[in-house]
Amino acid sequence: MTPQQLAQASNGAIYASMITLAIAMVFFAASFAVGRRRAVPVTAAVVTESAGGTAVLTRTDPPNAGDPGRRSANIGMSLTWLGMIFLAAGVALRGVWAGRVPWGDMYEFSITAALGILVVFLLVSLRQDIRWLGLFIVIPVLLTLGMAVTVLYTESAQLVPALKSYWLLIHVTAAIISSGAFTLAAAVSAVALFRGRAERKADGGPVTGLAARFPDQLRLQTMANRIIAFTFPLWTFAIIAGAIWAENAWGRYWGWDPKETWAFITWVIFACYLHARSTVGWRGNRASWIAIIGFSAFLVNYFVINVFAASLHSYSGL
Amino acid sequence: MTHIDPHSDDRLGAGLSTNPETGVVPPLSATGWLRWLWRQLTSMRTALLLLFLLALAAVPGSVFPQQGVNPIKVSTWVAAHPGIGPFMQRMGVFDVYASPWFASVYLLLFISLIGCVVPRMRLHWRAATSAPPAAPRNLSRMQNFTSLESQEEPQKVLDTAKARLKGARWKVIDGTDASGSWISAEKGYLRETGNLIFHLSLILILVAVAVGGLFGWKGNVIVKTGNGFSDTLTQYDVWGGGRFVNPAHLPPFSFTLADFQVQFDRAVSDRGSPQLFRATVNYRTDPRAPLQTSIVQVNEPLSVDGAKVYLVGHGYAPHFIIKDAHGHQIYNDAVVTLPQDGNFTSTGVIKLPDASPQLGFDVVFYPTWIPTSITSAFPAPDNPAVYLDVWRGDTGMNSGVPQSVYTLDKSHMVLLGRHPSLIPGQTWTLPKGAGTITFAGWQRWASFQIAYDPGKNIALAAAVIALLGLMSSLFVRRRRIWVKALAGPQGTTVEVAGLNRVEGADMAADVEYVVHHLSPDAPGTDVTKRNS
Numbered sequence: 001m002t003p004q005q006l007a008q009a010s011n012g013a014i015y016a017s018m019i020t021l022a023i024a025m026v027f028f029a030a031s032f033a034v035g036r037r038r039a040v041p042v043t044a045a046v047v048t049e050s051a052g053g054t055a056v057l058t059r060t061d062p063p064n065a066g067d068p069g070r071r072s073a074n075i076g077m078s079l080t081w082l083g084m085i086f087l088a089a090g091v092a093l094r095g096v097w098a099g100r101v102p103w104g105d106m107y108e109f110s111i112t113a114a115l116g117i118l119v120v121f122l123l124v125s126l127r128q129d130i131r132w133l134g135l136f137i138v139i140p141v142l143l144t145l146g147m148a149v150t151v152l153y154t155e156s157a158q159l160v161p162a163l164k165s166y167w168l169l170i171h172v173t174a175a176i177i178s179s180g181a182f183t184l185a186a187a188v189s190a191v192a193l194f195r196g197r198a199e200r201k202a203d204g205g206p207v208t209g210l211a212a213r214f215p216d217q218l219r220l221q222t223m224a225n226r227i228i229a230f231t232f233p234l235w236t237f238a239i240i241a242g243a244i245w246a247e248n249a250w251g252r253y254w255g256w257d258p259k260e261t262w263a264f265i266t267w268v269i270f271a272c273y274l275h276a277r278s279t280v281g282w283r284g285n286r287a288s289w290i291a292i293i294g295f296s297a298f299l300v301n302y303f304v305i306n307v308f309a310a311s312l313h314s315y316s317g318l
Numbered sequence: 319m320t321h322i323d324p325h326s327d328d329r330l331g332a333g334l335s336t337n338p339e340t341g342v343v344p345p346l347s348a349t350g351w352l353r354w355l356w357r358q359l360t361s362m363r364t365a366l367l368l369l370f371l372l373a374l375a376a377v378p379g380s381v382f383p384q385q386g387v388n389p390i391k392v393s394t395w396v397a398a399h400p401g402i403g404p405f406m407q408r409m410g411v412f413d414v415y416a417s418p419w420f421a422s423v424y425l426l427l428f429i430s431l432i433g434c435v436v437p438r439m440r441l442h443w444r445a446a447t448s449a450p451p452a453a454p455r456n457l458s459r460m461q462n463f464t465s466l467e468s469q470e471e472p473q474k475v476l477d478t479a480k481a482r483l484k485g486a487r488w489k490v491i492d493g494t495d496a497s498g499s500w501i502s503a504e505k506g507y508l509r510e511t512g513n514l515i516f517h518l519s520l521i522l523i524l525v526a527v528a529v530g531g532l533f534g535w536k537g538n539v540i541v542k543t544g545n546g547f548s549d550t551l552t553q554y555d556v557w558g559g560g561r562f563v564n565p566a567h568l569p570p571f572s573f574t575l576a577d578f579q580v581q582f583d584r585a586v587s588d589r590g591s592p593q594l595f596r597a598t599v600n601y602r603t604d605p606r607a608p609l610q611t612s613i614v615q616v617n618e619p620l621s622v623d624g625a626k627v628y629l630v631g632h633g634y635a636p637h638f639i640i641k642d643a644h645g646h647q648i649y650n651d652a653v654v655t656l657p658q659d660g661n662f663t664s665t666g667v668i669k670l671p672d673a674s675p676q677l678g679f680d681v682v683f684y685p686t687w688i689p690t691s692i693t694s695a696f697p698a699p700d701n702p703a704v705y706l707d708v709w710r711g712d713t714g715m716n717s718g719v720p721q722s723v724y725t726l727d728k729s730h731m732v733l734l735g736r737h738p739s740l741i742p743g744q745t746w747t748l749p750k751g752a753g754t755i756t757f758a759g760w761q762r763w764a765s766f767q768i769a770y771d772p773g774k775n776i777a778l779a780a781a782v783i784a785l786l787g788l789m790s791s792l793f794v795r796r797r798r799i800w801v802k803a804l805a806g807p808q809g810t811t812v813e814v815a816g817l818n819r820v821e822g823a824d825m826a827a828d829v830e831y832v833v834h835h836l837s838p839d840a841p842g843t844d845v846t847k848r849n850s
Contacts, residue, residue, distance in 0.1 A: 026593060044347075115338075152777040160591060161594060161595055162616050230792075232788070233789045236784070240781045240785060245617075247774060248618075249616060250626075251536065251619070251626060251628040251769040252769065252771070253774055253777060255387065256380075256387065256414075261379055264376055265373045265377065268372050269369075272366060272369045275366050275369065279362045282363075
């Protein structure tokens with residue numbers, strides 16, 4: 001293929017992925033709308049589990065497998081897999097076209113980060129039933145991709161000399177996987193807050209309405225905790241790798257460049273989260289809010305700092 | 319500052335400084351107050367609050383220009399906001415990370431950390447060196463419980479279990495109570511060890527930063543191609559060093575910038591974006607050492623004498639020959655011009671305080687000059703030309719007030735004339751018989767940052783240790799397992815139970831491991847997980 005065709009094929013695959021994910025989004029949304037009237041007995045099954053002092057993330061069988069909502073969610077999952085494959089192809093073709101790792105500018109970083117979110121979500125979904133999370137994953141992915149193709153798109157194939165380093169592979173890969181996992185953790189935490197409110201309203205009785213479609217709050221909180229416990233060391237590694245690279249490129253390992261500052265802020269907020277999880281009175285809703293604030297700091301670092309700040313990390317290509 | 323296991327037993331939980339004991343009315347004696355204050359400071363809630371404050375305190379440094387990063391922007395900002403600017407400057411808003419309030423947040427955090435980690439180290443040492451606690455009386459109430467029948471003698475069963483558990487690096491003790499013989503095993507001490515190591519490494523990182531700040535130094539210098547640099551204070555354009563650095567004893571290396579190559583992209587989509595910067599330097603580690611050659615590029619600094627030489631910028635230096643009215647040569651040099659845009663429209667000045675009368679030139683260098691524009695059209699020297707303003711009067715250089723070499727103080731000078739586009743080889747006869755100026759050609763310059771940081775290897779080692787500690791504190795599970803064997807009429811009843819002290823993880827696999835080795839083919843070996 002000529003470079004022109006490669007670029008077009010990459011763009012085509014990304015558009016195909018967006019269309020597929022948009023349809024997946026409709027099915028995920030429908031899964032909540034259909035069969036909403038039925039109160040699902042998820043609560044009873046899981047509360048007993050948590051009463052024993054544990055909230056174990058085991059695959060719980062769908063309590064209502066024949067439910068039209070379930071069927072809709074299953075279609076959504078299949079379409080998400082398909083969308084992920086399209087997106088992976090788009091990212092790979094972009095890399096082939098550019099002749100390097102496909103994260104040299106903000107457009108490429110965005111499409112790769114969107115792929116990261118999908119991959120982390122789908123990998124977790126192999127181990128446990130998280131179909132209820134699909135909508136909250138597909139929406140941020142679509143927003144990221146939409147932003148990428150409309151605002152961030154660039155024809156540039158060249159890496160500026162500062163990025164010509166194997167640390168680009170190490171540092172940015174860690175950051176991309178972290179971005180996917182942080183997104184997942186924030187989505188789960190948001191659902192946990194929503195579900196928690198419904199549980200308080202139900203006051204010990206069965207949870208009804210939309211909130212009944214999600215696992216109970218304790219399980220959601222434990223899940224978010226596990227994701228963050230996995231991501232926090234990875235994010236730490238991304239920062240250390242970045243510091244080693246900075247030492248090599250700019251002559252100092254830490255210089256409070258805006259990007260570094262916000263990476264630090266994100267790190268400190270997630271450290272707060274881990275401490276909150278072991279502090280009485282902070283383990284529940286407050287910890288969930290901290291996870292969401294931490295993710296917001298990550299987003300500030302990505303969108304606001306890349307585009308608006310005078311940073312050494314300004315490789316957005318805008 | 320440390321993580322408490324939600325399932326920690328009394329032995330571990332008691333006496334922890336991180337116990338949330340806020341809201342307790344303090345005793346009224348002085349020592350009582352101090353102890354209360356100390357307990358508050360080292361409590362988990364305070365650590366949490368200080369972490370929040372740290373995150374919050376770091377924000378202004380990314381919003382406002384910082385002294386250490388861009389001092390010119392700071393003075394511009396302050397000048398543009400005469401009302402609040404100076405006040406903000408006094409409050410350290412433009413030097414956040416060196417400000418007393420930022421320091422007080424992280425120092426309090428570190429004190430809280432030490433106050434928390436030290437008692438925990440003692441407790442952990444005690445826990446790791448003492449035996450696991452005795453088996454509880456009723457195992458069936460544990461998180462993971464299973465029982466099976468065996469034809470072996472009770473003691474034989476327990477010996478097998480003990481050997482297997484020891485083989486899997488569990489710490490095992492045995493004993494007997496009213497209901498029978500038991501063994502009790504514990505594993506996963508690395509969780510707390512890692513936790514403590516992580517927090518201690520953070521202190522080491524702070525020490526490394528301090529070492530770098532006190533013993534390190536950093537300077538910037540611009541070197542024209544063909545020119546040299548030797549590592550003495552006077553040769554730097556900017557230099558800053560820690561309190562314990564003696565600027566008279568910098569490492570005695572020197573180098574010459576032999577060649578500097580630059581390439582810019584000419585494709586339409588990336589037009590003008592840089593593709594390559596490469597400096598070739600000839601260097602000596604000290605004046606008597608042999609001459610060596612090295613390439614310095616972005617991401618590829620030169621290490622010499624413990625210091626590192628980084629390529630940080632480049633530009634053009636147009637070469638001029640200036641003669642006075644009598645034809646005597648009064649200037650013959652290349653003047654460094656600083657790039658002002660992506661296409662390297664570059665500005666600089668020439669000052670001739672020794673000419674009579676004194677002369678000054680504003681120089682704008684265009685690597686690619688096009689007649690209709692006042693900026694360069696491309697960063698490579700495709701069609702170089704200079705724009706010149708010539709001034710006559712007092713340059714102010716003899717007044718004793720220090721001046722920048724890149725600006726001309728025109729308050730006591732008169733504009734004589736200007737030339738819009740002198741090309742290489744051309745000579746301009748200055749108005750009013752002031753002499754001539756010849757644009758002889760141009761060369762490149764490169765700017766280098768030279769840095770020495772004795773703390774960076776400590777910081778790296780501490781960061782790696784911190785990461786390993788962090789991973790073991792998050793991924794290792796502290797857990798216990800008990801086996802009881804009771805002689806009965808049909809043989810031996812074996813009870814196995816586990817307790818995981820980490821939230822969200824269960825013991826099924828560990829219990830399964832023991833059960834499997836006790837009776838590989840016994841019925842009912844699948845572990846029943848108790849849910850209530």
